[in-house]
Amino acid sequence: MSDALVIQDVDYTFPGWPPVVQGANLRVEAGQICCLVGRSGCGKTTLLKLAAGLLQPDRGHIERGADAGFVFQAPTLLEWLRVVDNVLLPVSLKRRVTSLDLQRAQQLLEQLGLGALAQRYPRQLSGGQQSRVSLARALILRPALLLLDEPFAALDAITREELQHDLHELCAQQGTTVVFVTHDIAEAVYLGDRVAVVDAGRVAQEIAVRLPRPRLRSSLPFAEACTQVRTAMHLDEEAPA
Ligand SMILES: Nc1ncnc2c1ncn2[C@@H]1O[C@H](COP(=O)(O)OP(=O)(O)OP(=O)(O)O)[C@@H](O)[C@H]1O
Numbered sequence: 267m268s269d270a271l272v273i274q275d276v277d278y279t280f281p282g283w284p285p286v287v288q289g290a291n292l293r294v295e296a297g298q299i300c301c302l303v304g305r306s307g308c309g310k311t312t313l314l315k316l317a318a319g320l321l322q323p324d325r326g327h328i329e330r331g332a333d334a335g336f337v338f339q340a341p342t343l344l345e346w347l348r349v350v351d352n353v354l355l356p357v358s359l360k361r362r363v364t365s366l367d368l369q370r371a372q373q374l375l376e377q378l379g380l381g382a383l384a385q386r387y388p389r390q391l392s393g394g395q396q397s398r399v400s401l402a403r404a405l406i407l408r409p410a411l412l413l414l415d416e417p418f419a420a421l422d423a424i425t426r427e428e429l430q431h432d433l434h435e436l437c438a439q440q441g442t443t444v445v446f447v448t449h450d451i452a453e454a455v456y457l458g459d460r461v462a463v464v465d466a467g468r469v470a471q472e473i474a475v476r477l478p479r480p481r482l483r484s485s486l487p488f489a490e491a492c493t494q495v496r497t498a499m500h501l502d503e504e505a506p507a
Contacts (some may be wrong), residue, residue, distance in 0.1 A: 269329070270411050270443035271317055276326035278316055280469075286312045290326070294460075296410070299437065299444040301454035304464035310447045311415055313464065317445060318413050335409035337400050337417040344387040349375065350384040353402045357413060360407075374402040378432055381500070384435040394425035398432070405436060412437065416445045418453070419439040425485070430456050434479070451499075455491045456481050463498045471498040 271294040278287040286309050294300045302310045307408045315321045316328060318336060335356075353371040357363050375381050378398040390397055397418060404412060414433075420424045434457060437444050448454050454461045455475055465469045475491050482488055494503055 268296050269293045270298075270331065271445060272327075272328050272329040272457065273313070273317060274328070276313075276316060276323040276328060278312060278321060278323055285467060287323075290316075290468045292317075292462060294443055294445060294467050296443050297441045298459040299434070299446060299457050301446045301458035301461045302455045302464050302469075303448060303451060303461060303499065304470075305327040305499070306449070306466045309467040310464050313469070314413055314415050314445060314447050323387075331410045333407065333409045334413055335404035335407065337404045337412070337414040339419050341418045343396055343399055343403075345388055346505050347387075348384070349380065349388070349391070349399050352388065352399055353406055355403060356407050361476070371402065371406060374405060374436075377436060378402055386402075394429065396423050397421060397429060401429070401433060401436070405440070405442070408440060409445045410444070411444065414444065416449065417449055426450075426453070426481075427456075431480070433457065438479075451492050451495050452483060452488075455488060455495060456483060457478050461498075463495065473498060475502055 273290055273292040276287055276290045277292065279285045290313055302313065305307050305312050312321065316323055317330065318334060344355065353374065354367060355361050357367045372381065372384060375384050378400055378401065380395060383391065383395065415507060418429050430453060445456055456473050461473045461475060462469045473494055477487055477491060
C-alpha cells in the first residue's frame with residue numbers, strides 16, 4: 267500500500283512561543299482512517315494544519331497529494347447559499363457547475379439523509395444536519411485525503427454516532443484516506459484503522475485497531491481497544507501522592 271500522507275521529523279513553532287510540534291512522524295496508508303487523540307494543547311490541530319499545508323514546517327517534510335478536503339469543528343456554511351449550493355461551493359470556486367456535479371451533490375445529500383433539504387438555507391437546519399452538509403461539501407470533489415478537526419464535537423451523542431457511521435461508509439466507498447482529530451476515545455476506536463496518540467507535539471504511540479466493521483460499541487473487544495488507547499494516554503495512572 268502507498269502512503270497518502272507522510273509527516274517526517276517535523277518541527278513547528280509559532281513565532282515568539284515555545285515549540286508546539288517537535289520531531290513529529292506519521293504515515294497514513296491510502297484508504298486508511300487514522301485518528302489523532304491526545305490531551306488538550308498537545309498539538310493535534312497544529313499537526314493537522316501542517317498536514318493540510320495551512321502551516322509550513324520549520325524542519326522536516328510533509329508529503330501528500332494535491333487534493334485534500336477539510337472539515338473543521340464549526341460547519342462554516344455560507345448563510346446566503348442553499349444547502350445544495352453550499353455543497354457545490356468547492357466546485358463553483360474552481361469552474362462552472364455542471365449537471366453531473368448537481369447530480370453528485372444530490373446523491374451525497376441523499377446518502378447523508380438530507381435529500382429532501384437540498385433547497386433549504388443553513389439556518390433552517392439542525393446542528394447535526396449542518397455538519398452533514400459540511401461533510402458533503404468536503405467530499406464533493408472526491409478528495410483522496412480528508413482532514414477533519416473534531417467535526418462532530420458540538421453534536422449530541424446519538425447524532426455523533428450516526429455521523430461516525432456515515433463518514434466511515436462514504437470514505438470506504440470512495441477509498442478516501444482520513445485523518446481525524448478527536449478528544450473522544452470511543453470515536454477514535456470506532457472510526458480508526460489506527461489511533462495515533464499525540465503528546466508534547468509528536469506521535470508518542472500508534473495503536474492498530476483490528477476490530478471488524480461495523481464496530482459494536484457495546485462489545486468487549488471495543489472496550490478493550492478503548493482501554494488500550496487510555497493506557498497509551500496514561501489516563502488511568504494514579505496521581506502522585
Ligand atoms: N496561533 C498560535 N500562536 C501561539 N501559540 C499557539 C497558536 N495556536 C496554538 N498555539 C499553542 O500551540 C499548542 C498546541 O495547540 P493545538 O491547537 O495544536 O492543540 P490541540 O491538541 O489541538 O488542542 P485541543 O485539543 O485543545 O484543541 C497550545 O499550547 C496552543 O496554546
